[in-house]
Amino acid sequence: MKQVIYVDVLLALNLLLSFFLLSAAGRLANERVSVGRMLLGSFLGSAVSLTVFLPQCGIVLGFLLRAVLLLPVVFAAFGFGSLRRYVRLWLITAGVSCLFAGALVGAWFLFKPSGLVLRNGAVYFEIGFLPLVLGCGAFYAAIWLFRRFFAKRNDEKASCFVRFEYNSKVFTCKGMVDTANTLKDPFTGQAVQVISESLAHRLIPAYGGEATQQLAAGMRLLPCVTANGEGTMPAFDVSLFSAKTAQETAQLPRAVLAISSNRHFSQGCEILVNATVLFESEKGGRKHENHPMGSSIHQKTKGKKERSNSLHKRSRYAPGTAEQQAGEGADRANCTRR
Numbered sequence: 001m002k003q004v005i006y007v008d009v010l011l012a013l014n015l016l017l018s019f020f021l022l023s024a025a026g027r028l029a030n031e032r033v034s035v036g037r038m039l040l041g042s043f044l045g046s047a048v049s050l051t052v053f054l055p056q057c058g059i060v061l062g063f064l065l066r067a068v069l070l071l072p073v074v075f076a077a078f079g080f081g082s083l084r085r086y087v088r089l090w091l092i093t094a095g096v097s098c099l100f101a102g103a104l105v106g107a108w109f110l111f112k113p114s115g116l117v118l119r120n121g122a123v124y125f126e127i128g129f130l131p132l133v134l135g136c137g138a139f140y141a142a143i144w145l146f147r148r149f150f151a152k153r154n155d156e157k158a159s160c161f162v163r164f165e166y167n168s169k170v171f172t173c174k175g176m177v178d179t180a181n182t183l184k185d186p187f188t189g190q191a192v193q194v195i196s197e198s199l200a201h202r203l204i205p206a207y208g209g210e211a212t213q214q215l216a217a218g219m220r221l222l223p224c225v226t227a228n229g230e231g232t233m234p235a236f237d238v239s240l241f242s243a244k245t246a247q248e249t250a251q252l253p254r255a256v257l258a259i260s261s262n263r264h265f266s267q268g269c270e271i272l273v274n275a276t277v278l279f280e281s282e283k284g285g286r287k288h289e290n291h292p293m294g295s296s297i298h299q300k301t302k303g304k305k306e307r308s309n310s311l312h313k314r315s316r317y318a319p320g321t322a323e324q325q326a327g328e329g330a331d332r333a334n335c336t337r338r
Helices: 007-028 035-053 059-078 083-111 129-158 197-203 275-282 322-334
Strands: 117-119 122-124 159-166 169-178 192-195 220-226 229-244 249-259 271-274 297-299
Touching (some): 007 035, 007 059, 271 275
Parallel strands (some): 192 249
Antiparallel strands (some): 117 122, 229 249
């Protein structure tokens, strides 16, 4: 007996499924996306379901077809940003889709429901609206609980207490040790700590962001590569910097802070501490270049991978001459770690 497929039911069903799957993927990827973009991606995902009317493909061809058609869906829902970010979001979305498809196949083998069609990666089954919403909600809730459980465990391990002095004032805040932060000052080679704009406004009330071209005295622009692509980050120096975790404490006579416009800081976290600070402190201040690090924030270089003597990109608004900054870099190099 042939299965009758109604196009309106097919599109409505996959529109809802695409919205929940993209939302779950965004939750796992820690991406905050507007509802408009999510709906656009869901509409494209719904249109992709029309492949159910194509001739049956083999397993390999069906997988490749689904993988290719997922590319515009991910772009519509999350944007591009950078190749690294785009591939990461594509992999997460594909993984969530495979998990959901696996759950459907398992349900089909266990319960043999009538009216279920799986073809070319598209799903169609005769089901009431309420059971469909409840089922998608349960799947999304499971993804949310999974992410929240592991995020809480990781936050407990990586959280730290940070203290430093700036403009003769002492500041304290909560931070996170970020192994993906490999940003260094290209002029001095010193590890850079990334702070949120909320902390920047506490330190520099007049700070209006890099776009305003109003950098405070002593600030400069550091070139960097983030998940959103290449750019620059306003940076400045602080003194008597210390980061304390549950296991160890690192102390620096001087430190470089860079301001990030990324608003995806964990709740209560205002600074991402470069993991090399704790690593080098544990090893007695000696640098170990083989420390395993991530690369979501790293130094923008050309040619060789390591260019510790490269000059940083200076803003025309940054005060001081190159000779003065060179002197400051020499002072930092001569400082000993406490």
